[in-house]
């Protein structure tokens with residue numbers, strides 16, 4: 483996802499570099515006790531590899547060994563055998579883009595260095611850079627696919643010149659010099675050389691694969707897509723990365739001339755997306771739990787056998803009100819009704835019939851009254867202030883008036 487964001491903003495990547503940890507690095511060897519074995523010192527391995535990654539990062543981003551860059555990212559992978567890798571992706575500034583085949587030449591090579599030119603570099607290529615062997619020479623090598631072919635397509639074909647390939651990778655210059663070198667008991671030639679950068683290989687003394695992208699041309703459909711400003715990617719549900727920090731160690735920003743007390747006493751400055759995420763998680767489950775409990779309670783109110791038949795016993799006036807209210811409820815329209823009649827004329831009877839009808843159809847019907855006495859005679863009844871959590875101040879009102887105020891909510 484991060485790569486997509488970078489590519490969207492800065493364009494296609496120009497180079498990929500893979501650096502693999504080397505257990506024979508002198509920095510590791512010289513810090514081992516005589517009784518130590520490298521594989522038993524993950525602390526040492528991690529620190530040295532991290533230092534190498536940091537150095538490579540500085541070479542790329544600060545020392546600009548490939549020219550000015552506009553973006554880079556790296557990820558570290560850990561293999562089961564313990565050989566860690568760092569994968570770097572680099573996007574160069576427009577001025578430094580690799581526009582011609584010739585421009586790749588100074589950056590990557592896929593040939594054995596000639597002995598008389600650089601003995602040290604040649605020994606490093608033999609030690610770290612040769613692929614495999616695989617195929618007929620070693621059919622069980624880890625790169626072999628089920629169809630007996632190498633997944634990285636080694637050995638590669640010879641080529642007199644570097645040219646643009648059909649995909650995004652160039653065909654590197656690999657001349658057939660007829661020269662072979664003995665590596666892992668096999669004789670290998672230029673067709674087995676993994677693309678490398680002489681400077682980085684000499685400096686880092688480890689397997690370091692440097693690939694360049696040859697196809698930086700933009701096709702007409704892509705040009706049109708970008709001109710229209712259409713989005714290159716989208717994800718649902720969207721994912722947002724939270725910036726992590728330890729407790730009390732969040733980054734804060736403030737203007738240089740702000741009084742320190744104002745900053746320290748500002749409660750908002752301590753809040754980050756991460757602290758608010760934790761806060762939300764503290765509150766949210768309890769709210770959900772409570773809501774679930776209440777819904778469960780309302781759904782499991784038992785309708786008595788007597789109440790099931792109530793709507794058949796309504797008198798004319800009760801039935802008229804019943805029909806109007808029930809029609810409104812089942813047509814899913816909001817509505818408010820006020821039933822007014824002297825005490826003892828069967829209003830509670832009507833309410834019970836309404837509650838029964840709604841609940842028997844799977845609806846949740848909340849029965850509330852302003853007084854606990856009235857609430858208690860309604861099935862599942864509760865006082866309104868308890869149900870809706872509003873403040874209710876008792877005033878001097880007659881019991882009869884209070885008892886008449888019944889609310890039904892479906």
Ligand SMILES: [Zn+2]
Nearest residue numbers: 616625632636
């Ligand atoms: Zn292979």
